Each structure stands twice: as C-alpha cells, then as structure tokens.
Amino acid sequence: MSERNTTAAAAGGLAEPDLVAAMRNLPGCREYLDLPVEDAVLHRVLDSARFAPSGGNRQGWRVAVVRDADTKRTLRDLYVAPWMRYVNEHYGTDETMSEDRKRRVADATRMAESMDEVPVHLVVWLDMSVVAVTDSEAGRPSVVAGGSVFPFIQNVQLAARAEGLGTRITTLLSEEEAAVRALVSAPQDWALAALVLVGWPVRLPKKLSREPVETFTWSERFDGPRFTA
Numbered sequence: 001m002s003e004r005n006t007t008a009a010a011a012g013g014l015a016e017p018d019l020v021a022a023m024r025n026l027p028g029c030r031e032y033l034d035l036p037v038e039d040a041v042l043h044r045v046l047d048s049a050r051f052a053p054s055g056g057n058r059q060g061w062r063v064a065v066v067r068d069a070d071t072k073r074t075l076r077d078l079y080v081a082p083w084m085r086y087v088n089e090h091y092g093t094d095e096t097m098s099e100d101r102k103r104r105v106a107d108a109t110r111m112a113e114s115m116d117e118v119p120v121h122l123v124v125w126l127d128m129s130v131v132a133v134t135d136s137e138a139g140r141p142s143v144v145a146g147g148s149v150f151p152f153i154q155n156v157q158l159a160a161r162a163e164g165l166g167t168r169i170t171t172l173l174s175e176e177e178a179a180v181r182a183l184v185s186a187p188q189d190w191a192l193a194a195l196v197l198v199g200w201p202v203r204l205p206k207k208l209s210r211e212p213v214e215t216f217t218w219s220e221r222f223d224g225p226r227f228t229a
Contacts, residue, residue, distance in 0.1 A: 022161050027208055029166025030111040032199035037119045041163055042198070048162075049155035054148040058130040061152045061193075064123040064184040071183060072116040075123070075195065078179055082172040083112045111168070115197060118168075122196040123180065124153055129189050149193045156196055166201030169194050 042065065054060060066072060091097055091105055115121075126149040135144040157167045173180055177192040186192070217227040 018162075019158075022158050025204070025206065025208060026157055026161055027166075027205050028168040029197070029199070029201045029204065030107060030168065031202035032118050032166060032197075033202055034117070035119065035200045037165065037198055037200070041165070042120065045156060045159040045163060045165070045198075048159040049152055052152035052155040054151070055132055056130075058148065059152075060127040060130040061149050062125040062127055062186070062190055064125075064186070066121040066123055066184070067119065069116070072118075072121055074183055075121055075173070075180070076113070076116040078176040078183075079115065079170070079173055079195070080112055082175040083109070086172060118197040118199045120198040122156065122198060123184055123186075124149065124156075124193045124196060125186050125190040126193045127187075127189065128191050145191075146193070153194055153196060160198055164200070165198055166204060168197040170197075171195075 046063065050059070052061075066075070087105055087109070091101060094102060097105065126145065128145070131145050131148050133142050133145045135142050153169060157169065160167045171194050173195050174192050180186070180192055181188070181190075214226045214228055219225050219227045
C-alpha cells in the first residue's frame, strides 16, 4: 500500500488513485466526434456531480441540457462577440502575439465558431435566492457566490472524464446573460454561471502543463518563504 493510501486508511478515508489521475488529466476539449451523448450517460454524470459542496448545502445549481441545433447555433452566435473582445483585451493583435500564442488563439477561435457542433451544451445557472453572498460589501466583484456552483461544475467535468467524455467550460456568455436567459427561459433571479460543452473527444492529451506548487503557495504569510515539500 502506498504512503498516501496508508495515511488515508488510517484516517478512516479512501485514497482514489484514479481520481488523482483524473484531476491531473482534465483538459479543456476542443475537438469532438460527431456522436450523440446518450441520456443515460449524461444522467450518470449529473448524478455524480450533484454531490458537490455548496453553501448551506442549498444546491442552487440549475442546468439546461441543450441539444437543439437552433438553440446551440444561437448560443454560438452570442458567444463569438464576447470571445473576440476577450482576445483583443487579453491577447493583443497579430502584430504583438508570438507565433505560439497566435496558434492557440486561432485554435480557440475555430472552437468558438463551431461550438454549435458539440453534441451537448450544459447551460449552468445559480439560483441566487439560495446563495449567501458574504463578500457583497467588499468593494470588489464577488468571488464567494461562485463557491456554490463551480465545485458542481468541476464535478461535472470529472464525472464526464470518468465516462470517457470531453468537456470545455466557458464563462464568457455571462456578458449575454439576458439573451441566454430568454433563450432557455431561466427565471430572473438565476445567474448564468457557465456553459459546459460535452461530447466524445477526438483525442485527449496524456499530459498537462501547470505551474508547480511553489509558484503559488507560501508558508504562513505571503512575505514569508515559499511552501515546499
């Protein structure tokens, strides 16, 4: 038994190596096969995802499962303009971008322009009537409210990965919340959290690149030493 498993067993818990592998291999998928995602598979994904934590265990997430071609095309059309604004604001122009950045932006733009071809769109909302926004007076945009919906979305992605599905999450449609609300008949007191694309992937990378722990963790204080193993 590994050291991790031994420690978990001693604490009365379970260590799941497959879960760790999934966390380390959960890419944003951009290429999908033209194959349907069966209701039973998607239901299993959501059935596992619902055990995510939320403030007061109020479980305020709400999901519209969209397969209709016209609705998906409308979501695509609503998405493209915010995406292009995002590119201009955060990546610059062709003259200022590196060749690698140009390639990445071009890939993402192709994804944006063809996202209606992805078999399933999950339009995820948060019922704000059950959320305590405890940082509403902090003088900055709230980050607390998302804590009651994004663990659920992460669970959706992990559960989908366990089924062999690929996913991609975007929050840019929040700029078009009113139009999306009308499109899927969401109540006025719900907030648009994210669009999650779901389908069978053409391929999934076997290795992801992320910054090491030492780049974002300190011991005790942020002017103290970096946290290391």
